[in-house]
Amino acid sequence: MYTSGTTGRPKGAMLSYQNLLGQTLTLARAFRLVRNDEVVAVTSPMFHIAAIGALVPDLIFGYPTVITPTGAFDPEQFLDLLEAEGVTNAFLVPTQWQAVCASPSIPDRRLRLRTISWGAAPASTAILRAMATAFPDAANVCTFGQTEMSPVTTVLDGSDALEKLGSIGKPVPLVDVRIVDDEMNDVPRGAVGEIVYRGPQTMLGYWDNPQETAKAFHGGWFHSGDLVRADEDGFLYVVDRLKDMIISGGENVYCGEVEAAIADHPNVHEVAVVGSPHPKWGETPVAVVVPRDPAAPPSPADLIEFASTRLASYKKPTKVVIIDALPRNASGKVLKAPLREQVLEGSEG
Template identity: 50%
Template sequence: MSTSPVQPVHVAAAEQPLSRRRHWNNQVRRHASMTPDRPALRYLGRTVTWKELHQRASALAQTLYLRGVRHGDRVLITMLNRPEYLEALLAITATGAIAVPVNIRMSPAEAVFIATDVGAKAVITDQLMSELAATVATETSGIEFVIGTGGARQGQIDYERVIGDAVGDLPEIDVPDESVAMILYTSGTTGRPKGAMITHANLNAISMAFMDSLSYRRGDVVSVAVPLFHIGGIASVLPQLYFGGTSVIHPLGEFDADRTLETFQNERTTWVFLVPAQWQTLTEAQLERPRELALRILCWGAAPASDALLRSMMTAFPDAETVAVFGQTESTGFACYLDGEHSLSKLGSVGIPTSSVEVKIVDDQMNEVATGEVGEIVFRGPTVMAGYWQRSNASEEVFAGGWLHSGDLGRQDEDGFVYIVDRKKDMIISGGENVYCAEVENAIMDHPAVAEIAVIGRSDERWGEVAVAVAVLEDGMQLGIDDLVNFLRPRLARYKHPKDLVVVDQMPRNASNKIRKNVLRESYGRTGFRPEPHPRVTTGSLL
């Protein structure tokens, strides 16, 4: 890797200006011109104005360009949440290159795999992640340089120095709308991750969907309290970049509900997206010690939420509207939404498709199923990714029949509202009946002793398969299979009841914090498996 200084050179502007493109870089430049002193970002009490954001991103883009980063090159970002993350995203894409956010929870081997898979040319990192960046650079032959903020390691280029030393202007680079802006790797729960190619057109389309579907208003203050390396974090900040509002960036670390609520209060946050686990702790903290908040929209997604949690959110934040979103990285965040008007009447639904997305429920032959019947959810529209990076077979499979296959099983009611039933591969067939794990999990989560739950299938000589519940219990609580079945009896058909209860201290999770059901199946889904005695289990198996 070369770290020698590069002398700035003047490059003539391209003949075709990019001003007609509605890219986030163009929008930031317009905000810097029209409202230069308005806050673009807030972070730990510090303000970054639109003028400062544009100047700093442009300076970083110039450094990347002078070091040879060009249209289509890939640049990794290994950072925690901070303003420099957005500066890096803007700078990389201003050159026409592709940003590749890396999940900070990944092991070095996983990060090296991604860097090798995309053929990364450079890395932008921060102090806490600089060791990971150094390992990636050492073990990946194509990386030419690393830029580090917050104190660069030896061999890395100092981020603030290149910002301060920038001279001249970046040439106007016209980046077509269908150019790839980001490659986001989906961790999944099995197999190697795949890179979803998100285009500038996708980003533009999802920002418009916020205005159209998610009750976003110009002037909203949006808190970004989920990781920026996830599509949920990027999607949260997108409307602000496009429409000129203020984003409050929350630092990553162990989620602290009280500190988060204090930030909401101090910054007058009006709109926030969080995952159900975060809403759970936040709701409990707000009910215990209510704060005067400006929250208008409570958005949730990325994992199922129990009916009990949704009711608690409405109680804890009575003046706010609860909005659910359903989608995935491949759909640039979301394809369906459930607004506050229907949050009670359609409780349990993920809503209707956004105005720009088509959704169907189909069988294995791509035939649309009847209203109310279960099938796979497929969709298409301008927010759908371009495909998987260098995975033509996987791309063809996920786009079979011209629609993006979500891998989720669902149904649609007579009003067009979509309900998630389960992941397609998580369905259990017991005695010829379909058992959808998500439905069973949702019912079990209403039990006061249960903190976390995962339901898996186990082969059974009599029934073909039976359900097994793997649970983390609340502190000081006990639960047995007899008690659980008695609790479920009025809630679920008998064939849906788990036949075993396994209590664990914690769930195995992947880098995206999703429960690794494949690990649970390997541990507890074997034929003939019986749970070991546990001090907090009152009874054993029903088998």
């Protein structure tokens, strides 16, 4: 299965039968796949690990499975499908759940959803709250991981979703996890480090790419490239991608933290933060914003002031770029490379 390629060229992760059996056991536990009347919707493109990771357990357990069309996503058509097929378990990326939850038709529909899940991209607090409001009787499960891990490595149970809003949960039983610094030392509880993995769900390596394989497995653990922290209860929170982290004046600035602060602005629909060269600080954050109302976008000064009330001064963006839509790959992940190019070129969309 090929990786998403959001930080570079996609790589082919070689997955074994053992890897996918581990994924099956992980999802059975996460989604409590023990009833005979489950109907599962597979919504991701078949070239994405989220689709294969969901489909294999369904085949093993013999559950009716609805493979949805990919391409342009229509929330009303998706709700029609859930109702018509009696779907009990559905996974979407956060932007799709956002569109579904905005539908005024939900209260009048006869839906059987028992589990709603999301992953493949971060979900804002606003989206998670909308999901809880739209589907109060469904367990809201966050699944986190990556192609190289078959893919799920951590799960946030629905019972913890509101108390631990924004968390990706705890490691699944079949995956060993450490949070380490650059020297492979475990970081203290609460400190930020890279999450590394090993266990039966770990890929065999990258296809025809021994150099990247050796790099990914240095120190005997698979290096995810994700920066996380653990709270006092052991719940994990993604802070940033290692390759996306901004170093401004010697201080680490995590894009996810800045994005979360700006996303709370009432006139912001979506936001992505990238680093931009700065003559004094080396680089500083730049916020690329999609306005909620394109005809009345928020002013850059207003957004910077809004962010400054929620962030330390060195973390606030020094520039805001307004665009019509964030660039995404076919699985819904934001592509930051073209955003960086746009910012460097000084374009305003």
